[in-house]
Amino acid sequence: MEYKMFLTDEEKAILNGAKGEVMAKVMKSLVMYGEVFNAKKMVKISAPAHFVTSFGISIMKAVFDIMDEINNAGITTIDKFTVDPRPLDYENVKCNPLEKLVFGIMYGKQEDYEEQLRKAGLKDSNAFSCTCYMKEVGNIPKKGDILSWAESSAVVYANSVIGARCNRNSALIEMFGAILGKVPEFDLLTNEGRLATWIIEVRTSKKPEAQVLGSAIGMKVMSEVPYIKGLDKFIGKELNEQAKDYLKDMGAATASNGAVGLYHVENLTPEAVEQKEELIREKAKVYVIDDTELEKVKKSYPVIWKKPDAKPSRCFIGCPHLSYNQLIEWTDRIGKELEKQGRKKVSLETVFTSAPDVVENFKKNKEYYDRLTGYGIKISSICPLMYMNNPICAKRAVVTNSNKLRTYTTARYYTDEEITSIAVRGDISR
Amino acid sequence: MKREFKGRTVVAGSVQASAVVSNNGMNTLATFQKSILARKKTVVGSDQNNADLFKKEITGKALCLPRTIGSTTGGMVLQSAAALGLAPKAMLFSESIDSIGAAGVILADVWTVNRIVTVDCLGQEFLDYVKDGMTITVKEDGTVLVEQ
Numbered sequence: 174m175e176y177k178m179f180l181t182d183e184e185k186a187i188l189n190g191a192k193g194e195v196m197a198k199v200m201k202s203l204v205m206y207g208e209v210f211n212a213k214k215m216v217k218i219s220a221p222a223h224f225v226t227s228f229g230i231s232i233m234k235a236v237f238d239i240m241d242e243i244n245n246a247g248i249t250t251i252d253k254f255t256v257d258p259r260p261l262d263y264e265n266v267k268c269n270p271l272e273k274l275v276f277g278i279m280y281g282k283q284e285d286y287e288e289q290l291r292k293a294g295l296k297d298s299n300a301f302s303c304t305c306y307m308k309e310v311g312n313i314p315k316k317g318d319i320l321s322w323a324e325s326s327a328v329v330y331a332n333s334v335i336g337a338r339c340n341r342n343s344a345l346i347e348m349f350g351a352i353l354g355k356v357p358e359f360d361l362l363t364n365e366g367r368l369a370t371w372i373i374e375v376r377t378s379k380k381p382e383a384q385v386l387g388s389a390i391g392m393k394v395m396s397e398v399p400y401i402k403g404l405d406k407f408i409g410k411e412l413n414e415q416a417k418d419y420l421k422d423m424g425a426a427t428a429s430n431g432a433v434g435l436y437h438v439e440n441l442t443p444e445a446v447e448q449k450e451e452l453i454r455e456k457a458k459v460y461v462i463d464d465t466e467l468e469k470v471k472k473s474y475p476v477i478w479k480k481p482d483a484k485p486s487r488c489f490i491g492c493p494h495l496s497y498n499q500l501i502e503w504t505d506r507i508g509k510e511l512e513k514q515g516r517k518k519v520s521l522e523t524v525f526t527s528a529p530d531v532v533e534n535f536k537k538n539k540e541y542y543d544r545l546t547g548y549g550i551k552i553s554s555i556c557p558l559m560y561m562n563n564p565i566c567a568k569r570a571v572v573t574n575s576n577k578l579r580t581y582t583t584a585r586y587y588t589d590e591e592i593t594s595i596a597v598r599g600d601i602s603r
Numbered sequence: 604m605k606r607e608f609k610g611r612t613v614v615a616g617s618v619q620a621s622a623v624v625s626n627n628g629m630n631t632l633a634t635f636q637k638s639i640l641a642r643k644k645t646v647v648g649s650d651q652n653n654a655d656l657f658k659k660e661i662t663g664k665a666l667c668l669p670r671t672i673g674s675t676t677g678g679m680v681l682q683s684a685a686a687l688g689l690a691p692k693a694m695l696f697s698e699s700i701d702s703i704g705a706a707g708v709i710l711a712d713v714w715t716v717n718r719i720v721t722v723d724c725l726g727q728e729f730l731d732y733v734k735d736g737m738t739i740t741v742k743e744d745g746t747v748l749v750e751q
Binding site: 198201202205206209210225226230232233234235236238239279323324325328340341342343344345346347360395396428429430431432475477562564580581 | 639675677685703
């Protein structure tokens with residue numbers, strides 16, 4: 174193949190088959206990928222990978238075939254990796270027999286695929302979460318680390334909140350980078366690529382809903398880099414756990430409603446604190462977000478339930494997965510609403526989703542765990558999006574506070590305040 | 604009437620197909636997943652947020668778009684669609700191709716036998732001109748002919 178980027182002798186040898194046909198294809202994929210973006214060279218990754226593909230959907234045969242090629246060649250990632258959440262949890266997310274039958278067909282390859290992941294270098298059986306950067310999960314890069322990650326919400330978090338460097342890699346490309354230990358250097362891996370081309374001016378009267386703010390930003394800037402001003406007024410200048418949780422949820426919406434891989438928040442995110450407005454390119458475009466704009470964005474979400482006034486049958490909170498602190502906050506929030514409505518338990522089947530290791534930690538807090546489960550809420554570590562991919566489940570009237578889940582499924586979006594009330598009351602009427 | 608546009612070849616090839624046009628970024632996962640999961644013989648756009656592609660057939664078409672957006676599973680989805688024979692014949696980007704779209708067409712090229720001919724940097728004028736149903740001819744050198 175023809176290429177312009179600089180390759181070391183070792184990289185050239187791999188491309189020419191010195192380490193076998195499969196490694197040559199891995200290298201060829203990465204070189205072609207780099208060539209498209211005018212990468213000048215490959216650079217070493219400096220932290221473990223995170224993969225997006227965690228689900229063994231039977232029809233993804235092409236992916237299983239690639240995994241087989243890699244496994245059969247005895248190829249593994251250099252470091253142990255984490256991966257997105259599993260699609261199923263029959264114990265905590267109940268299904269009727271028909272849904273279960275369809276899941277059995279859809280995810281019939283789940284066990285086989287997990288075995289393929291283990292052979293390739295999966296960290297452990299708890300390594301299934303979209304929030305691998307939680308301290309309980311432990312796949313936490315440092316500022317400046319070069320990553321080979323996918324999962325849009327994790328990539329945007331690593332880039333923006335941690336200050337690591339990762340492109341918005343696709344599934345499989347991230348695995349190839351983790352196998353080779355190198356990725357082509359372009360875009361968000363370079364100083365130039367991390368400069369903002371948009372200024373977002375937040376001029377709301379109160380703290381904006383993270384998931385709607387992220388949605389508005391994503392829809393406007395698409396794949397460009399925004400520099401957000403005025404948000405520190407509401408979430409502070411300290412990157413504490415609350416601020417990180419807010420940015421996690423906002424970032425996931427920027428990535429799924431658009432294609433944002435990196436944002437900067439004035440006075441808050443690491444590069445914005447260090448470099449301030451030097452991070453903004455000349456002639457950056459400006460987008461002002463006020464209360465009216467957020468309301469307009471929220472009202473633009475189509476309702477695709479068959480019966481728009483249907484009584485909801487399930488509520489998902491935690492896409493991306495909730496942090497330990499969010500589990501505590503949501504327990505308190507639901508508790509207060511139950512008290513307000515004079516009830517003991519939620520009326521709607523409600524599932525909180527969080528990483529397996531975070532759930533284990535939360536269970537140790539007996540007071541809160543008992544309160545939460547006492548309210549009738551289930552805690553699971555599944556991916557709600559994968560659950561909703563079941564066409565039978567997609568017909569259910571599901572509510573969520575996740576803009577990502579809304580984007581990819583039939584689930585209907587509500588703000589945190591609205592969904593708390595809905596979960597307790599059991600219907601969507603005001 | 605015929606108009607010619609010149610872009611950059613990402614995955615080279617000669618192909619002719621009918622156009623299907625998305626004026627906004629295409630969310631690959633949201634657009635393809637419903638048809639693929641339902642094992643349909645053709646992909647029909649299922650992204651509720653993309654009125655241009657919603658319920659329109661994409662398999663075998665020349666898909667004209669500015670860029671792809673959304674989940675990082677997008678590349679794998681395109682590669683799987685190609686392996687199943689469900690991909691568009693060509694993807695024609697008005698802007699520079701994005702990383703997820705690029706991964707998808709590269710994965711299809713390297714790991715499957717079904718190539719998605721891809722050209723990017725065709726310009727906004729291309730996207731303004733091309734309409735659903737027009738006949739598109741793509742040449743090896745990145746030339747794209749659009750006929751009404």
